[in-house]
Amino acid sequence: MFPPDDLEPADGIIVLTGGKARLDVAIELLQNKKGQRLLISGVHPTTNKKALQRVTIANExxxxxxxxxxxSALNTIGNATESAQWIRSHNYKRVIVVTNNYHIPRSILELSRLMDDVEFIPYPVVNSDLRHTNWVIQGDVLRVLVTEYIKYLGALFHLTELSVFGGPA
Structure with a gap:
């Protein structure tokens, strides 16, 4: 999964923390007017805007x-919950979601579960191109991909379970 080439502007942008590359990509999208505001979800409680300015491309x-x-978000479900509140508070209907490429499917699923009336546009950040390497024998890469796949299946099962048993989907 790679970033879209022809990205139309959205109402807002959300970036799920986890690496400087994600932050810089999201800030660049904001600078290029691809959204009105940016939510950085999952920031460490002691991090302030001055600290972010020192480590990113954002100006004051x-x-x-x-x-x-x-x-407050500690995981992907928390990211989705906090993002949904932010989206509602701004009455956004179209939001770009920036995170690692392997994390996009589950992130979009969790967000869509909470807000089926919002269009989420995936914007994957690719940290390494696995097409030209033997990632199967790279333990760390394989572990991350398998773990993320299992988490995605869990999220999908949770969504299906809610739909089947009449809960909010």
Whole structure:
């Protein structure tokens, strides 16, 4: 999964933390007017905007006007919950979601489960191109992919279980 070439502007942008590359990609999208505001979800509780400015490409003006921090999300479900509140508070209907390419399917699934009336546009960040390497024998890569796949199946099962038993889907 690779980023779209012809990305139309959305109402907002959400980035799920986990690496500097994700943050810089999301900030660049904001700078290029691909969204009105950016939510950085899953920020460490002690991190402030000054610290983010030191480690990202964001300038002070952009941080102060258009970037919001979610410090409470601890996992993907928390990211989705906090993001849904942020989306509702701004009445957004179209949101770009920035995270690692292997994390996109589960992130979109969790967000869509909470907000089926919002269009989520995946914007995967590719940290390494696995097409030209033997990733099967790379323990760390294989572990991450298998773990993420198992988590995705769990999220999918949870969604299906809610739908079958009449709960909110």
């Amino acid at each position: 003006a952009l941080l102060n006007c258009c970037i919001d921090l979610d410090r």
